[in-house]
Amino acid sequence: MNSNKLLDLKINTQLVNFLLAAMVAFPVVAVSETEKKARTLEEITVIARRVEERLEDVPASVSVLTEDALRRSGVASVEGVVNLTPGVSMVTKTAEVGDTQINIRGINGARDAESNVALVVDGILKTNTAQIAQMHGKLVQVEVLKGPQGAYYGRNAAAGAFVLSTKKPGEEMIVDVSAKLGENSVQGFTTIIEGPISDNAGIVLYGDHFESDGHYRNTSPVANAQGATVDAVDNNTVGARLIIAPSDQKEFDIKARYAKFSGSALSFNPVFNLPSFAAALGNPLFDEDVNDHKYDFIGNIKPENIQETKELSVKGTWDFDNYSLTSWALYSDLDQQWIADSTAASFYRFELQPSCRETTAELLSAGYQLPSPQVLLPDVFTSVFGPFGPTTCDGTQFQARSQRDVSAEIRLTHDGDNMSWSLGAYYLSIDRDTSVSIAEDQGRGPVLRAYNPPESKNPTSLMFADSFKTNVYAVFGGVEY
Incomplete structure (x- = not known):
């Protein structure tokens, strides 16, 4: 009896010791994980x-x-x-x-x-x-x-x-090249060269190229658009970054970049959401679920999109004990323009033009019919046109945006034990031009320009253009205890 009691007591004592050890151990583990996470955060x-x-x-x-x-x-x-x-x-x-x-x-x-x-x-x-x-x-x-x-x-x-x-230049010369290949003629490469050019200066050179024929093709019966890529991309960028550090307290950062994009624009398809039409005409495609739509691009012109960017910036940093002075200036010039089929046929803007009637008759004589619920009829005013179609009835639309700006900033900061503050000034000058136009499509191709005279092959019908300059001045500061 006594031996059994002693055995029970011994077992219970071991159990108590285990539970006490666990109670002590778990908080230690929790603290350790917290400290580990804190150390990880400190590294960022x-x-x-x-x-x-x-x-x-x-x-x-x-x-x-x-x-x-x-x-x-x-x-x-x-x-x-x-x-x-x-x-x-x-x-x-x-x-x-x-x-x-x-x-x-x-x-x-x-x-x-x-x-x-x-x-x-x-x-x-x-x-x-x-x-x-x-x-x-x-x-x-x-x-x-x-x-x-x-x-x-x-x-x-x-x-x-x-x-x-x-990336800033390191202490060793490094060349990094990567490439990609894929379906739809996808190909691209990126090259980065970085390293020192003297004891106190280094440079980074980079170039990037990407191109693709896209996923979709134009199925229009019009010869100059049939088979054309709808979402093509050709994107190129080159740039350089020069870092000059005369001392541990001074650094100058000079950058230049040029980029050009050429490709397609306005790769849209019309989807009708007219429940009353669907009920009255017995055609459910007048109230189509956009998620069930099958893309079919039938525009009669090949859309174009061009974007060109030029940039140059200079930045200087000076450190004095707990003070830091930073100053930079940036010049940026960005031009972009695109042209594509318009939506004017849906609003019967060009139905009175001879080219609209002629292309409609040509398509009908060739046995072509628009995708339902659109309907192509001998009388263009009784036809049901969607936007971006194969006739010239929808016209063309053009948009251009260009912006040249110069900006600069100077900032002085102080990082103390009990108080930090910053004080600075900012300047920005913007020169921006925008234009949007709709033009008659005579079937002779679009002109990548906002205004075309009446005697041209793509005469402008409606245009909005604006040009403005903006100057911004700001003085700022902040204090943190």
Whole structure:
């Protein structure tokens, strides 16, 4: 009996000791994991607030993709970053390559309007975010700030900001070449050369090429458009970055970049959403579910889209103990234009023109009929036209946007033990021209120009053009205890 009791007591004592050990051990493990995470966070340095600081010290919502994360995910552009960032989406290249709208936490921009998201590359605020999808160098870190950032990045940061950091030259000469091949004649390559050129200077040279015939072909019966690519892309970028560091306290960053895009525009298909028509005419395609639509591109002209960008920037940084002075200047010149089939046939704008009647008669005599629910009839006024069709009845539409801007900033910051502050000034000059026009399509091809005289092969019918200059001056400052 006594031996059994002793055995029970011994077992219970071991159980108690095990439970006590577990109670002590688990908190130790939890603290260890917390410390490990803290150490990991300390290793991530960001410049979201225009100064280098630990990510955990930033009082804002910031998503960061480090160089290692970018390499592992294969992301090399802002579009790829968006796909990996919760709460952020981007619609780009809808009508043309510069048509980019970014949504951060439900705050969206509008087409042909000022952006609500700031784009900052290597500490320099870009004025025109139409170039956000272009290559700006090899990305080494991307920070996405969610929520208003006007205090740091000005008037176009109501939704947030993209802060990009690109590759600086290292101490050894490195050549990095990558290539890609795929279906639809997809081919591309990227070359980056970086390294020292003297004891206190280094350079990065980069070039990027991508082209594709796209996924779709034009099925129009019109000879000059049949078989043409609908979503072709030919994108090229070259750039250079020169870093000169005369001392540990001084650095000069000089950058130049040229990019050109050539491809298609306005690759749209009409889908009807007219329930009453569907019921009255007994044709469900008048109320088609867009998700069930089968794409069929039948425009009679080949759309064109061209975007050309030139940039030059200079940035200087001087460090004095707890003070830092940064100054930069940027020149940017972006021109983009596109032309494509219009939607005028749906509104019977050109039905009285001889070319409209002639092309309609030619298609009917060849036995061609428009995709349902559109209907091609001898009388063009009783026909049911959708936009972007094979007749000349829809005309052509053209759009051009060009912007040349010069911007500069000077900023003095102090990082003390108990107080940090910054003080600076900003200047921006914008010279912008925009034009939109609709022209008669006489079947002799489009002219990539806003205004064409009446005697031309593509005479302008309606045009809007605007030219304006804007000068912005700002003085800013901030204090943090």
